[in-house]
Amino acid sequence: MDAQTYNTALADLRTVRDQIKKARAALVKQEADRDKRIVQLASHEKATAQRIAPAAGLSVADVVALVPALAPDSLAANAPQPPPPRAPQAAVESAQPLPKHTAAAPVPTASDHSAPPPVPAEVTALEQSAAPEAPRELPSIPADSTGDAWFAHASGLASTRPNFTQQARSTVFLDTATGVLVHRNQTHHLDLANRSAADLLTAVFHTVPEGVERIYITAGDPWHRDTGRYPYLRDAVAAWLNAPTPGWRTDTGRGRDRMAGHFVHARNPVGRYQRETGEQHVEIRSVGEWFDVDGDDPATVRDAFVLLWQALRRHWSDAVVMGSPSQTGRDLWTRTIPQRGQYSDGFPVLSEELRGLLHATAGQGRNELITPPRLPDQLPQLVEYDRTFAYAKHTWKSPVGTPRRITARTFAAWSEKEQMRALYGCGHWQVRVTVPDTWNHIGLLPAPAPGDRAWHYPAGPGTTFTTWAGGPEIHTALTNPIQPWKIEILDGILWDDGKPLDDWAKKLKETWTNLSAQAHFQGDAQQARAAHLASRAVRSVLLYGIGAFAQRPRMVTGTTPRTLERDVPPDAEIIGFDDELITWQKPTGFARDPNAHPEWAAAIWSGARAALLTQRHRDDNTYAGALHTPPGTVVAFRTDALYLTQPHDWPHHHQPGDYLLRGHLTGPVTAPTTEEELLTLRDAGRGALTAEREA
Template sequence: MDNKEYSAGLGELRAVRDELKPLERELVQLQAKVGKLHDRRAEQIRQLGGYAKATSDRIATAAGLSVIDIVALVPSLAPQSASGAPAEPPVTESAPVDQQAAQAPAEPIKEASAAPDPDSGSTDRAGALARLRAATADGAFDLEVLGEPRQAENTPSPADAGPAEAERVLPSIPAGAEGDGWFRAESGLASKRPNFKQATRGMAFLDTATGVLVWQGGTTRLDLGQASVAEILTAVYAEAPATVERIYVTAGDPWHRGSERHEFLKDAVAAWLNGPLPEGWTVESSRGKDRQAGHLVHPRNPVGRWQRGADQHTEIRSVGEWFDPEGADPATVRAAFVELWKALRAVNFEDVVIMGSPSQTGRDLWSRTIPTKAGAKWADGFPVMSQEIRGLLHATAGQGRTELITPPRVPERVPGWYEVDRTFAYAKHTWASGVGVPKRITAAAFAAMTEKEQTNALFAPSHWQVRVTIPKDWNHVGLLPAPAPGERSWHYPYEGGRTFTTWAGGAEVNLAVRNPIAPWRIEILDGLLWESGDPLKGWSTKLREAWQSLRATADLHGDEQQKQACRLASRAVRSILLYGIGTFAQRPRITTGSLELGAGGAVPELPDGARLTGITDTHVTWERNQGFARDQYAHPEWAAGVWSAARAALLSVSTSAKDPQTGKPVKAGALHLPAGSILAFRTDAIYTSAPVDWEYGGEPGDYLLKGRMPWEQTTPRTDEEFYTLQGLGRQAYESEGM
């Protein structure tokens, strides 16, 4: 092909584009009409379902749907089982994972609590335990989950997932010079300490359920009506000054009102964000590279950004980004942010500014620990890896372990339920991280090493492509993540004799080889080996000190409001560490935005490369994958190392407690519990049917008992059942201390 043919080809491509765009707009309009008819049909079905003599089969015939579809809309029309017959498990409708949510750092999805006991206000310990026994002993799970339907998190066992060849195939480093070319730093890109201080933003805290608004200047109660964006902006700025630029919603979740009218929660959030605005207000477009990307449409913690004129800017955010307020009023939540700022200031984060989210705050605080002293190592900045290496880590380094282990791997009924959680766990895994450009270790290079060199390589910051063979007589949980079938990210093969290929960090590979039960066979196929450094140590040490200080204050303070405020602030510090580490992973950048419909509901032209994600009566929302940005703070090697070490520590880790006989640290983790007793993993928590007596020393990474029901349970098979037991287990444990 010569230059003339190339130019002609571009002309033809533009012609196809111009022909395709109006057809796509027509398709969008047609889809919108179909969506409205679906909503109309569903509403009519619900109305007809309220008739006393209505039957699901007749309505299904009239609607052109199946009986199952009708029952999903009108559960009362479900066929009634015979008295005493076992109830069928509920049908769980799983919505596709929101792309923004999927990119969030570790622990982005908040766990729903079980429905409260009507008598939960009672302080009678025996009565509370009796109620919990009655609720769980016969497997009578309360499957109602308030708020957003939880997306399925149950990782299927390989036996249920279909043949191994259906699994995702993880990328490999190309052989020879092409792959060797990946091992470089991005030219002109390094992490350096900023030479400016972040601007402070005035904050207000609003309970949209009660209308209570608190800011530095006072407290008032607002009439919010239906708590639309327009009503909130009008009411807040009738009382608070324009210097308030950030409104944290502490309760009420106004973006979820009317969610029953939408198929997905994200659509309800988008409709709320794009609702009518008061006169003079517009979606913010004067800050950021993409002028149209004013809002973050997230199903649980959205961010809306607006402006009035050229100078007044405001955000509406959820305080759930920082912590679960647990019913705290806005004044207590504001006090928590004040205590957070004071605690961070006290540990020598002298330029601390509380930013909009814990991830932004965490990265900013870390950036101010980068060495600047002339001659100090890395004083010129920490180099950013090549885009190829960052892409490889993005595809092959998972986050926290989330797994629900169900029968027949475990019994249908178990003798108890125990939850242990590693407190402030990630701080324990930030003492050593890979720095500089990694060295490639091929299979041949690894085989040529001495045994000591191989051991040192596995203990150093590293990331390995391995072929794994599980011992034939293995009867415990899986040790290494593997690409899961279908849309799931990772699962943990456990079947004796199985062989699979995956990527894993050095901490997990070491654990597999040296676990306390039986060594797994590991073959090194390729790998990345970094120089060991401590770029995160000073940052995490300060955060740990702030966390410990706030916890101690919460335990000793005589004022109940301040106790709660310090407790919430300590959880905010945990979020800063957790999500701060997640920001280093630098996922591909997803820009979201919205556009107003044209005359007659015409769908406007979307930005180049954008895809439609939602449509309402007034707006369309879109998103665009812009790939990896040239981010000077992109260090996925650090996030991957912390996540790998944390997953390994779920299985076996040294605690701060000492064995009285040997004087050595006591080991804890899933592999130190009986085979068949592990029921679930959730990032830093283990759920087991075996009693746990690990001593809690209060140090980061120690296991803390958070839930206990030492009586027989029905093993949870669904996430709804799991979260119900989780809530009941915590209630039972709290009741013991009454």
Template sequence: MDSKKYSAGLGELRAVRDELKPLERELTQLQAKIGKLHDSRAAKIRQLGEYAKATSDRIATAAGLSVIDIVALVPSLAPQGASEAPAGPPATESVTVDQLGAQAPAEPIKEMVAPPSADEPRPAEPAGAVARLGAASTDSDSDSGREEPAGSDQAVAAPAPAATGSGEAERVLPSIPEGGDGDSWFRAEPGLASKRPNFKQAARAMAFLDAATGVLVWQGGTVRLDLGQASVAEILTAVYAEAPATVERIYVTAGDPWHRGSERHEFLKDAVAAWLNGPLPEGWTVESSRGKDRQAGHLVHPRNPVGRWQRGADQHTEIRSVGEWFDPEGADPATVRAAFVELWKALRAVNFEDVVIMGSPSQTGRDLWSRTIPTKAGAKWADGFPVMSQEIRGLLHATAGQGRTELITPPRVPERVPGWYEVDRTFAYAKHTWASGVGIPRRITAAAFAAMTEKEQNNALFAPSHWQVRVTIPKGWSHVGLLPAPAPGERSWHYPYEGGRTFVTWAGGAEVNLALRNPIAPWRIEILDGLLWESGDPLKSWSTKLREAWQSLRATAELHGDEQQKQACRLASRAVRSILLYGIGTFAQRPRITTGSLELGAGGAVPDLPDGARLTGITDTHVTWERNQGFARDQYAHPEWAAGVWSAARAALLSVSTSSKDPATGKPLKAGALHLPAGSILAFRTDAIYTSAPVDWEYGGEPGDYLLKGRMPWEQTTPRTDEEFYYLQGLGRQALEAEGM
């Protein structure tokens, strides 16, 4: 650069400065105005929440917030059944049901650095008798260790949020109302039950596109396309210049075109929205029709978005990421297509005769499950599995978390550790689908539980169940936390571990049993309320078939002589895992969230958003929004099944029997975090443990067995952030792979 260009550049920079300053002043004024409106809205919500018949879903719609936001401001409104969603959203909306089971990377959770002090407010518990299990009262601190007689009355009060040290209050989990109001929740949703479908899904022709190289593969052949900048218009034009209009689903295997230009946006989701809403070729519009397995509009997801368009009345197209199914690990489009072929063949081979590979693993999983519902006359549940009331479903949504995600940092662990080891429970959820709660649960109050015999109490805790408990951690406890507790944020959980600490939470029977019977020291559990289901096996046939397909594909991947087919079968086995994982997630039936976009008006004016929607992003041409529409009338809504699997999986992460036997006793060997030294656990990620201690658990190849996936047996700096964690995770896997070469 010479002095002339430098001077010219300074002039251009000053012009940008002069243009930016008035906009910044406007932004400051706008932010101040927004702050006042936020305060006004919060005050109005609290005022409306005092109305005896107020419901969180109606206030959420009027306020443009989520139900969780409303509950945070007015805890007395949790949980509430939401109004039914409209039959079909406008053309610009998309329903996020595609990825209900997908879990976004968890944000760091701020944990308490010490137990609450004696004069800090304690969570209250419902009135009535309380059954205390586990450790004796001498293990608790002076305030919470006080024993009340079994039939004593206790004051009922809203639980006080515990301080987190970050200025944020922990979420307050809802309780079941006392008396008849709470008892009325225990009913089936009228006219709603899970029944076997009487139709077969329509198969959609698929194509596979590497957006980086332009290689397109479909049943009819392989071509290399010129995609230009890989905009939506360029992809649609180039693909359908070669492929027939019957191709309705384009999977992007590499290149992530929706991330191009992301540096111009503050958030990745904004970049995705801008790409999805880019100009279209003549004759194309955003898809507006809906069918049994088709949805309208786009799904704005930061990494695995879904775009839906149509040309005329008959041609429909989706552009999706194959990352919904598995990480392609550099596989070319032909290998990825072969993986889907192997997936279909493996599912057919295990008697999923009506199998159709749908757009996402969650859709595929739920459709396959629905075809295992019994239909034989006289068979139990042949009339369908009843769907619980919206109140119970709302309670489970608010109180049953998913997989455990936790990064444990200094000073809980040393700044430097002697090694890095990753072990992962393969196909773990299949191990926890043999028994699930069916029908409408019974309510087990504190008094009812206290009146049970010890055998009845044990039977209740081992049955499919979900409990509100007050937990006291033994003094001197030095290992990881065992039970989830609510942390700041809509769906955040943390795992208290400080000896002597007491907290109130909800947990599944599997976790309560683990806390009472863990191999180190029993925790003290006080039953406050609970839901108890009849034990059944609604998921067993489905998960057994998926397990057989998974094992078959893994075996073929090990033995096949063709490298492309080996990789295809390996990817297909991971797709089966996704079907199980995300299929279970669809049973949770979270509140229905729709997203959409609108073009900016003249001069960049923000248009009016749909009623109840809130702004989520803005680009040079469009705004994006989302709207919480509450719980739809979904005949396949069974959050009790998802909650039971998640609870059992979290418990197994701590201690579980393996498929290997102890030579001395013949009993199954145990594995899990509690069987590793205290202070050696560095992180949890759903079914994986990261530790600084060498792990020698034998891998038997059965679902739920721990498989060593990464190893660096030399000193490492302990990760403090997710970025550092994922960096070490990658290095550990590379190091283990290098050992085998």
């Protein structure tokens, strides 16, 4: 084969690659539609997996995996019974002061680094045939001294109080649907032509010649203008960001702000540009990072940011609203690091190994949709409860100090009191979990599911699985108001209790309270709306500030001309392409980030997930949460929201963590089977509740 033939064949191969990507996108949609139809068919009283399987082109096992209730009687009869409870070792039965309606549960431990009990061969074969994708396996701490070496801090890396003043950036607010631009107290009308990045930059800098460093898009989503040309939304966004911008190039970062390159996100991307000549830098961002805009004009959005800045200044004299809530949150937190006392020299960062373990084993919010046949096809109603400013309730205690490894043997050797103190403390535990044989409610603990960072919540009676979970969730599983679960400690990480986030969170909560009050009592409708948006922005500062502590492994995004495809890094994943450019991304591991504290994010997320299940209201002497609802009435969880088939009289005192009634849709309501259907019903329920209150 000569060089010309080789190059021609490469071009043909790229064409086939593009066609395959589009075909796969179409196939994914068709498979989702097929699965939805199978679930619908399963609601028929005489439905059988043997009848549905050939119609769907699947095996009986595949159909049963989608709808377990369709398992043939012969398989169900041969299914193994859950093993009897193991005797607790070394006096590790837990007993602790509990609410009157709860009971203590045994907390047996396993021998150090022991393997799960053997599974009968026929069960293994059945599981393999019924599950097209095996759950991912969570990592463990190495058994030898290698694992013990993880329990240290990264050398020379700690969060310290900044010794510089953050600089504000000149900002404009632009509605790309109408062309309305607000700069300080002036309003302009721009001709944005085709709404490309180049058109926006040209129009804005022609109107504001003295220079702008940040352009917030309030409406119009210009990066979605060519979605019909691409199989994925992300591809359209990448193409918009990377289209030619004469006179500009992709920003490479500067000074203390090392943010560089475009950030490809399906809904809230960030475009970073730099003059080809000169030092002028500008970002194009979406205000969707901060709050949801519901038809608000750029002037109202501008007022919201002004109110946010003024409110933050009451607590931080040097507060600056940065480009994103996460940047703002972490910057404000560093300015609460104590100047005296134990941590005046900073909060040390964990070893990279422990950070990696937490990244892999500590999920974020609970997102779960419960579908038929676990629920009826027609729901009597759909009620939405949202935990107000939820994460702010779980920042009062966080892990600090050098972590300690707590092996199964160590835990078993402790007294009952020491075990309970550890489980109440700041810890992250590897556990073997067994669901009670008579359990008939929702799952309590997250387990790894197929897919990158995917989690599910097993609830089947007798189910056993191994996972990692935080102390609040372990405690909830042991003391829940229905029936204690069996928990075996396999390994664990334990820290001292501290308050590194308490001052920061209290100031943000006070800021949120003040802005919420302004929104309620403000007589001017526009200023009331601006105050409401500002209060939502404070929520985002705390929410995404906590997420920023988690410090995901860094992902670098880049572009390469199609003519230079051989220059794409060999370990990169191609995430988009057009006729001219290939967009790719590649992981680069953990950066030496002095503010990386995934242990704080993990503890807060665990507490928030546990509070979705049960939360005590001391002043009202009552409880709220999913476990305080009848079995079969929970429809979905979405981070800090709970969807039910009946309302509950739970207290709401406008305090962080309180359950707020957000939506109420009277039935009958067709049970949602996809996230899109749930969100459609959510919006309808919120609208119905608003109309009811205004009537």
